[in-house]
Amino acid sequence: MNLSSRSRILIQGIDSPQATQYALQMKAYGTNIVAGISAGLGGETIAEIPVFDLVEDAIAKVGKVEATLIFVHPYQVLDAAKEALAAKIPRILLLTNGVPPLDLICLLREAKKTDTLILGPGSSGIIIPEKISLGKLNPEFYTSGKIGVISSSESLAYEVVLELNRVGLGQSFVVTIGNEPMIGSSFQQWLSILATDSNTEAIVLIGQPDSSQLEVANYYRNAKLKKPVIAYLVGLNAPKEKIYRDATTIIANQLSYSVSTDNNHNKIVNALKQAGVLIAKCPSEIPVLLSKTLLTEKLTQKN
């Protein structure tokens, strides 16, 4: 993904304390935030960022932007994202949690028409260490390197990155896709983005096991990626209440008044393994697997 410290970034809902706080953190990291949006506060500045009433006003004044970060209330996310779509912003990052699913369905349909990337809702953002930080990720945790990390949440990304840093494996790109029941861009979409990223040599996926990893397995098997992919799935042992995602199972489960005990975890792990994805059992195993595969890759390249 073509993002750098030169990328021009917008923040919608910049007046919220959270947005202001993260705007300062991002700016300190060198992120080029060119404008903020807050209806009624046009003409003011927040965190030394010029504020506009409308996205279109901001773009008329400061020029095109590469991405917008949306920090508004969950019930205003759809509207804010539609405003960004109308202004043809190619990437929309939703940092807000709790967006009603019917709003999200509407947004995803619109975004699909224009091939706009939607990250989140409930994402903590993206960081390319030493280049750019978009969102809430604490830049202190990350070091620059060659490993791409796709995580459902910030805390899982931290756990993995701590282990990578310990053995000197820095990161080329870290993205948190959000762990809401319904999200825009998936593990598989980000895997395909990082597959073509020239700075990324290997990719680590971390999240809870669900049907989205079956997509990953499918994609990885068919795309014949050269880059090694390591998956670390959490929640395999926890007595978490099972969440049913497809309509028929939801109904079947609800009608039979019993929570079925079958789980798809084995199916998901096996599908990933069969596709050639390496499975890590704990965070410390990730760098071990990475070093091994990267070393083998280098040896085969030499020969």
Place this chain on the structure above:
Amino acid sequence: MELLEYQAKELFREVGIPVLPSQKIAEPRELKKLQIPYPVVLKSQVRVGGRGKAGGIRFVANTIDAIAAARAIFNLSILGEYPKFILAEAQFNAEQEFFLAVVLDYDLQCPVLLGSATGGMNVELLLENLQQVVVENDFSPFLARRLAVKMGLKSQLLQSVSDVIEKMYRLFQENDLELIEINPLGVNASGQLMALDGKITVNDYAWARHQELIALNSANQVSEILDSTQPQWSWYDDKGKVAIICNHPDLALLTWDLVVQNKGKPACCAVISDVDSALAASQQLSQVLAQLPDLKGLKVILINILTDQATEQKMIEAIAEYLEVIIEPQPKSTGEERQLVANGALVRSRPTSANKSSVNRKPLSSVKFVLRFLNSKLDWFPETELEKQVYWSQNLEEAVAQAISLVKSK
């Protein structure tokens, strides 16, 4: 948030889905003023399923029987739930029973229409004939007709059932529903349709923007919505040895997995959240510690919290307070000093009666704390005690190993 049957039926009535005349009963004696002619059905208004089989539905022919039956229903708990209301409803002679639903499908990321021509109590048969139509784009009535055709309906029923599906979809869309279901949709000899039972679940995220639904629910029911700002223990295992506290659900899953992988037995788990909460993270920590379940085998509390140093400091204070250790305020460190220096200014305080009564503390002499914090060392916990009670590691897997070795050492 799930609505009760009578609330679902009020919404059905509003959009013109046929429902029987009915009356909400809060006390058995209200049946004396029943407006509906006998015979009637009395239905326990509980959210859990299976009330028919449990005895929560009774047919009655006169007031005396009705009052007796109502008393029995009010005293009948169905899977632990007692009804606050009974719905008294006219009877309907159904010759056929259909199942209809609109459900949010999270895999497909769109609503799905579901229908079965064999609705009612026989779940296996219902599911065997379950048909589905995916609403990929905007809804249009032909999708409802497509479902009705798939269900095998013809002529007049095809039209009238499609009409009900269309109205269900309207409710689904307008009220941000997760699920709307009619089971059974009765059909009598003259082909008249009747929604005999209904289920509506409102999406939890969208609930707050539907004032009319909040009004529909009486105040005591609204309070049943889980307050996400109140951290709670969950995933109990009576034989567990390790209680886990984390600051993100994902982190809790990860930590739990690691304990199990290392052959430890987790006992329970609590997630505190430093965002979207009125209470500060350290206050939530105090709260969950005060509510620590009384599990005999509990040996270790493993706390894995990834946060900034200032928050860690407050957490440590909360733990110290729980252990009744008083930490003298640290001199504020200036500049970028990453490591707080212990000043040894620690005193074991006598528990005063005031703070004893405020929280229900259980003696914790045998329970150890293992903390996984990134920044703070724990030099300010007393080393002078007979045995150490608090351990610290920067590394999660080391912390887990420590917790498990503490369990085994006893």
